[in-house]
Amino acid sequence: MNSRTSTIFKLAVMAGVLAFPAFGSDFYAEMVAKVLILAIFAMSLDLLVGFTGLVSFGHAAYFGIAAYAVALMTPKYDPANLWLALPASILAAAAAAFVIGLFVLRTKGIYFIMVTLAFAQMAYYVFHDTPLGGGSDGIYLNFKPDATIAGWVPFDLNEPHHLYYFVVAAMLAVYGLLKLVLRSPFGRVLVGIRSNEHRMLSLGYATFRYKLAAFTLAGGLAGFAGFLYAVLFGFVTPEYLSWHKSGDVLLMVILGGMGNLAGAIAGAAALVGLQEIFTGMTKHWQLLMGLTIVAAVLFMPGGMAATPAASWRASMGERPMSEVLLAAEGMTRRFGGLLANRDVNIQLERGVLHALLGPNGAGKSTCINMLSGDLPPSEGTIRYKGEDITALTSYQRSKIGIGRSYQRTNIFPKFTVLENCRLAAQSRKPRPWSLLTNALRMPEAVERARAAIAEAGLSGREDRVAGTMSHGEQRQLEIAMVLATDAEVLLLDEPLAGMGSEESAQMVTLLNRLKATRAILLVEHDMDAVFAVADRITVMVNGQVLESGSPEQIRNSPDVQAAYLGHEAEHE
Ligand SMILES: Nc1ncnc2c1ncn2[C@@H]1O[C@H](COP(=O)(O)OP(=O)(O)OP(=O)(O)O)[C@@H](O)[C@H]1O
Numbered sequence: 001m002n003s004r005t006s007t008i009f010k011l012a013v014m015a016g017v018l019a020f021p022a023f024g025s026d027f028y029a030e031m032v033a034k035v036l037i038l039a040i041f042a043m044s045l046d047l048l049v050g051f052t053g054l055v056s057f058g059h060a061a062y063f064g065i066a067a068y069a070v071a072l073m074t075p076k077y078d079p080a081n082l083w084l085a086l087p088a089s090i091l092a093a094a095a096a097a098f099v100i101g102l103f104v105l106r107t108k109g110i111y112f113i114m115v116t117l118a119f120a121q122m123a124y125y126v127f128h129d130t131p132l133g134g135g136s137d138g139i140y141l142n143f144k145p146d147a148t149i150a151g152w153v154p155f156d157l158n159e160p161h162h163l164y165y166f167v168v169a170a171m172l173a174v175y176g177l178l179k180l181v182l183r184s185p186f187g188r189v190l191v192g193i194r195s196n197e198h199r200m201l202s203l204g205y206a207t208f209r210y211k212l213a214a215f216t217l218a219g220g221l222a223g224f225a226g227f228l229y230a231v232l233f234g235f236v237t238p239e240y241l242s243w244h245k246s247g248d249v250l251l252m253v254i255l256g257g258m259g260n261l262a263g264a265i266a267g268a269a270a271l272v273g274l275q276e277i278f279t280g281m282t283k284h285w286q287l288l289m290g291l292t293i294v295a296a297v298l299f300m301p302g303g304m305a306a307t308p309a310a311s312w313r314a315s316m317g318e319r320p321m322s323e324v325l326l327a328a329e330g331m332t333r334r335f336g337g338l339l340a341n342r343d344v345n346i347q348l349e350r351g352v353l354h355a356l357l358g359p360n361g362a363g364k365s366t367c368i369n370m371l372s373g374d375l376p377p378s379e380g381t382i383r384y385k386g387e388d389i390t391a392l393t394s395y396q397r398s399k400i401g402i403g404r405s406y407q408r409t410n411i412f413p414k415f416t417v418l419e420n421c422r423l424a425a426q427s428r429k430p431r432p433w434s435l436l437t438n439a440l441r442m443p444e445a446v447e448r449a450r451a452a453i454a455e456a457g458l459s460g461r462e463d464r465v466a467g468t469m470s471h472g473e474q475r476q477l478e479i480a481m482v483l484a485t486d487a488e489v490l491l492l493d494e495p496l497a498g499m500g501s502e503e504s505a506q507m508v509t510l511l512n513r514l515k516a517t518r519a520i521l522l523v524e525h526d527m528d529a530v531f532a533v534a535d536r537i538t539v540m541v542n543g544q545v546l547e548s549g550s551p552e553q554i555r556n557s558p559d560v561q562a563a564y565l566g567h568e569a570e571h572e
Contacts, residue, residue, distance in 0.1 A: 097219020403487025
């Protein structure tokens with residue numbers, strides 16, 4: 001479906017939904033309302049699964065908590081006030097998600113799936129095994145919440161049509177909100193996290209906080225769905241929090257196509273519709289359901305909805321050239337009994353390209369990882385512009401101007417070149433709260449990204465999808481992303497790895513250009529390249545600095561020659 005047909009299709013469905021109560025029976029209107037509520041539920045989960053890459057298997061907990069919240073807030077013989085009960089229920093769900101998120105977001109992959117399930121099961125048993133919400137029988141909501149505001153009644157949820165349109169409005173509001181969130185700077189960071197969280201950290205994003213915010217928002221929206229569900233059906237049972245419900249909503253997201261809000265809505269409709277059809281056909285309807293889901297996943301793997309440095313750095317050049325930006329003193333790192341770095345001293349100055357050489361296993365990556373904050377040193381001090389930054393994490397170091405590239409290409413392969421760099425540039429002013437901003441149009445970030453692309457020699461390739469470019473271009477992009485973060489110190493881990501001679505020559509020219517205004521540490525095996533660009537060389541062997549000096553000194557050092565010759569002899 002192209003975008004025009006898709007818009008027409010969505011509008012037609014919307015018109016059908018709006019007109020439905022005029023034609024359909026109350027029974028079917030209630031079913032459509034149920035689909036719309038589950039669509040909110042599914043969209044809230046899609047924010048986690050499809051957009052942030054967090055597969056939660058306990059999302060029903062937040063749905064159920066809000067449903068219980070409204071039931072418990074409703075007095076026995078009176079309705080609750082809608083304008084208090086609704087925000088309070090959503091807040092209860094969001095608060096639970098926040099607290100649970102603090103724990104579960106420390107885990108990854110399969111552990112994350114299991115631990116979200118475990119927390120949801122705990123919540124299930126709280127309601128199932130205690131008299132709080134009527135135990136396993138659940139509780140009734142004798143009255144639907146009252147919408148009266150100071151004597152004025154804008155609508156009455158006891159009226160089926162009013163309730164129906166309230167649900168439609170809620171679904172549209174959540175859809176609109178999530179659309180805004182996803183195009184905002186915050187949303188772009190979530191998508192970046194799904195693609196490559198490690199890289200987002202090194203670009204200066206505190207990813208844990210972003211994930212926690214997304215988890216809380218998703219929990220709150222699931223709570224909104226739970227609230228509506230309780231109001232629509234008038235009772236709440238522990239089943240609302242059960243793992244079947246968490247599984248159902250995950251199925252809706254997978255059936256509809258992860259990372260697609262409209263897909264989540266279609267997934268909800270499909271699941272409810274199929275359940276309805278199959279339960280009418282046979283009492284073994286779950287078997288039919290299972291077969292249909294297997295077929296859907298086989299034949300529609302993408303889901304139902306898936307058919308076919310520049311001005312900002314102006315002051316930089318005026319600074320004195322011999323400025324030490326980053327310095328390590330007595331830096332040591334142990335892995336068990338192994339000393340991967342022992343008492344390493346190294347200084348990186350602006351305008352100087354400092355190369356780090358050494359045979360395999362000498363400790364070069366360990367050194368760069370400690371300088372970038374990816375690995376804490378066992379001993380020693382790291383200073384940036386004179387200040388002790390040893391305790392700062394990688395994203396904090398990125399924020400103050402220390403950028404790194406990786407030994408293996410570490411980009412966002414599905415994003416364009418511009419979006420890779422724009423996301424990097426956005427990290428300087430993330431503005432995660434400005435939900436009305438379209439991240440793709442943030443002028444400062446886009447300008448900075450373009451400047452970085454130009455500086456890295458990738459002009460004209462802004463719209464290329466990064467993963468489709470040549471290896472050499474991807475390595476250039478890797479550096480462009482660091483430049484887009486406005487880094488003053490570049491820690492480059494084997495930028496020439498896997499390059500042909502022509503690509504290497506281009507990279508050497510690029511490095512020569514970049515060092516004018518920055519301090520560069522270059523870890524590299526390609527000796528010719530190192531001697532062509534380095535102003536200073538440090539040679540490491542067995543975790544220790546063997547020698548440090550000008551390329552001339554290093555070339556003529558008997559120790560270095562012995563170390564390298566010794567290693568070559570060993571290899572032979
Ligand atoms: N996470 C780790 N746990 C245990 N040992 C490690 C770890 N990382 C590195 N080492 C060990 O520390 C030593 C130094 O490794 P490091 O990767 O820093 O060397 P390198 O000079 O970068 O080598 P290469 O050129 O092969 O990348 C090696 O003996 C390695 O096995």
